[in-house]
Amino acid sequence: MKEALLKASNLKKYYYIQKNFFSRERIEIRAVDDLDFSLESSQTLAIVGESGCGKTSVAKLILKLIPATSGDIIFGSQIKNLRKDVQMVFQNPYNSLNPLMRIEDIILEPLLIHKMSSHKSPKERVIELLDLVDIDSGSRFRFPKEFSGGQRQRISLARALASGPKIIVLDEPVSSLDVRIQVKILNLLKSLQTKLSLSFLFITHNLAVVKNFSDACLVMYLGKIMEKAQALDIFKRSLHPYTESLLLAARDKRSKLKGDIPRFRKISGCIFNSRCPYAKDKCFSVEPKLEEKEKGHFSACHFSFDLYRSQK
Amino acid sequence: MSDILRIENLSVSYYAREGRLDALTGISLTLCEGGALGIVGESGCGKTTLAMSIAKLLPDNAKFISGKVIYQGKNILELTDRQLEAIRGKQIGYIFQDATAALNPVISIGGQLIETIMNSRNLSRKYAKDEAHRLLELVKIPDPKEHLEFYAHQFSGGMNQRVMIALALASRPKLLIADEPTSNLDVTIEASILELLAELRQKLGLSIIFITHDLSLVRFLADETAVIYAGKLIELKKTKELFAHPKEAYTKELLNAGMITSRL
Numbered sequence: 392m393k394e395a396l397l398k399a400s401n402l403k404k405y406y407y408i409q410k411n412f413f414s415r416e417r418i419e420i421r422a423v424d425d426l427d428f429s430l431e432s433s434q435t436l437a438i439v440g441e442s443g444c445g446k447t448s449v450a451k452l453i454l455k456l457i458p459a460t461s462g463d464i465i466f467g468s469q470i471k472n473l474r475k476d477v478q479m480v481f482q483n484p485y486n487s488l489n490p491l492m493r494i495e496d497i498i499l500e501p502l503l504i505h506k507m508s509s510h511k512s513p514k515e516r517v518i519e520l521l522d523l524v525d526i527d528s529g530s531r532f533r534f535p536k537e538f539s540g541g542q543r544q545r546i547s548l549a550r551a552l553a554s555g556p557k558i559i560v561l562d563e564p565v566s567s568l569d570v571r572i573q574v575k576i577l578n579l580l581k582s583l584q585t586k587l588s589l590s591f592l593f594i595t596h597n598l599a600v601v602k603n604f605s606d607a608c609l610v611m612y613l614g615k616i617m618e619k620a621q622a623l624d625i626f627k628r629s630l631h632p633y634t635e636s637l638l639l640a641a642r643d644k645r646s647k648l649k650g651d652i653p654r655f656r657k658i659s660g661c662i663f664n665s666r667c668p669y670a671k672d673k674c675f676s677v678e679p680k681l682e683e684k685e686k687g688h689f690s691a692c693h694f695s696f697d698l699y700r701s702q703k
Numbered sequence: 704m705s706d707i708l709r710i711e712n713l714s715v716s717y718y719a720r721e722g723r724l725d726a727l728t729g730i731s732l733t734l735c736e737g738g739a740l741g742i743v744g745e746s747g748c749g750k751t752t753l754a755m756s757i758a759k760l761l762p763d764n765a766k767f768i769s770g771k772v773i774y775q776g777k778n779i780l781e782l783t784d785r786q787l788e789a790i791r792g793k794q795i796g797y798i799f800q801d802a803t804a805a806l807n808p809v810i811s812i813g814g815q816l817i818e819t820i821m822n823s824r825n826l827s828r829k830y831a832k833d834e835a836h837r838l839l840e841l842v843k844i845p846d847p848k849e850h851l852e853f854y855a856h857q858f859s860g861g862m863n864q865r866v867m868i869a870l871a872l873a874s875r876p877k878l879l880i881a882d883e884p885t886s887n888l889d890v891t892i893e894a895s896i897l898e899l900l901a902e903l904r905q906k907l908g909l910s911i912i913f914i915t916h917d918l919s920l921v922r923f924l925a926d927e928t929a930v931i932y933a934g935k936l937i938e939l940k941k942t943k944e945l946f947a948h949p950k951e952a953y954t955k956e957l958l959n960a961g962m963i964t965s966r967l
Contacts (some may be wrong), residue, residue, distance in 0.1 A: 441889045442889050569745045569916040570961050571916075574964065596890055600963075600964055603963060640891040640893065640894040643894075644922075644923045646892075
């Protein structure tokens with residue numbers, strides 16, 4: 392087995408907020424609750440879930456932008472310098488590029504900071520990076536506002552590539568773009584992955600994007616893993632009602648879920664019980680553990696098997 | 704069925720210091736009463752300009768070069784502001800992309816609904832409050848009584864979009880224009896908003912214009928779909944027909960993109 396580039400174990404991140412303006416009482420919010428996963432080289436791991444499920448917290452934890460409450464993230468021997476070898480592309484290309492800097496300077500900055508002086512001058516490297524993401528290098532003296540959303544996302548990508556990373560964390564890289572542009576960016580990412588043997592941690596709420604793009608997949612709900620498997624297995628046969636409803640939403644635009652994520656409530660039993668269409672008595676008292684139901688296919692549901700057998 | 708809206712040969716241009724930009728050229732569309740029309744195009748293609756022209760809501764630097772927007776027999780473009788007041792927000796309701804930004808952050812949801820209802824229908828505060836309660840039920844917000852006291856920041860994006868729909872429906876409009884109502888929502892929430900719109904159309908006999916960049920969404924709502932590219936109408940067909948036999952290359956490309964991002 393190959394050595395994992397990155398391995399997270401028992402990763403936890405709790406936030407505490409004041410109950411209301413006058414009270415001292417604090418509410419604990421479990422943004423990331425006991426997560427285990429690993430990322431292998433040249434692979435894509437997708438983390439899927441609705442907003443508020445803790446996906447972005449995971450991204451920030453990996454980059455050490457926020458400290459973990461407990462748990463470990465262990466990088467493989469290939470990662471020598473975290474800031475250099477792990478990079479991020481943010482969701483919103485409209486506010487993640489400095490509006491006062493020219494494109495050239497934006498991409499130059501990481502090159503200078505990490506002293507990436509190879510045989511070429513840094514400015515030549517900028518042109519090379521822009522070519523890599525299909526941006527006309529003649530426009531490198533322009534400002535971010537002169538580019539469209541898709542182009543800006545390419546520029547963010549060029550900036551992330553500048554330090555020659557091994558892992559790129561993609562936090563919803565396409566969800567603020569038009570569908571036609573989404574496909575172009577995804578194709579670009581895929582070709583860069585093979586060209587530069589990159590590993591991606593791909594965070595998204597749209598399962599459909601995952602299918603064509605990732606190797607392994609992690610479905611999260613309220614900070615916990617609901618299902619973990621190879622992406623294709625999940626599409627062939629999902630073993631968790633939450634995944635099933637995400638699939639249904641992406642495919643048929645039909646929703647099976649009731650209401651919103653119960654963010655601040657204490658839940659006994661399965662955390663998904665308030666929205667699960669199949670919830671039974673057991674789900675309200677006993678919390679299901681993440682178990683290997685089929686080879687390499689984990690799911691945190693009491694009923695995975697019976698549920699799907701009774702349907703098909 | 705009679706037509707509720709007819710757009711004939713509409714052309715709109717924006718004037719800026721740098722010159723003139725033709726946002727729409729020669730658009731013609733019709734929407735029958737109770738119908739649902741999808742308008743699809745990429746950002747910058749003029750779809751929002753089209754949505755805004757329908758109630759003459761464009762900024763001052765926009766000029767109507769030619770054409771008519773006929774709403775129930777009247778040409779909107781020829782009406783005075785006073786006459787438009789009776790139509791804007793009353794007979795034609797709008798919902799926008801970013802609901803959280805569109806709501807007033809310092810007035811409670813109930814306050815905003817009651818104000819809108821009192822203004823548009825001359826009801827007393829007491830009746831308006833009951834009506835607000837009923838509207839939240841209509842858009843399926845649980846515990847309406849409790850949630851009337853909420854502020855926009857206490858709701859999620861999907862809930863705020865429901866509130867926006869309730870606000871748009873407060874004056875009992877005949878036509879609802881939804882401009883990218885789901886594009887920054889999660890897929891699960893997107894699905895539930897689409898379901899809600901389809902249901903309201905049935906229940907209230909609303910006509911809906913649904914604007915989006917994602918061709919795969921119109922399939923679930925629109926009878927007819929118009930594809931716009933660079934301000935021109937390039938294809939207008941029954942939605943089923945459009946999916947089965949897209950004629951233009953651009954439509955095919957949009958269809959493929961939609962397939963990749965939404966088909967499994």
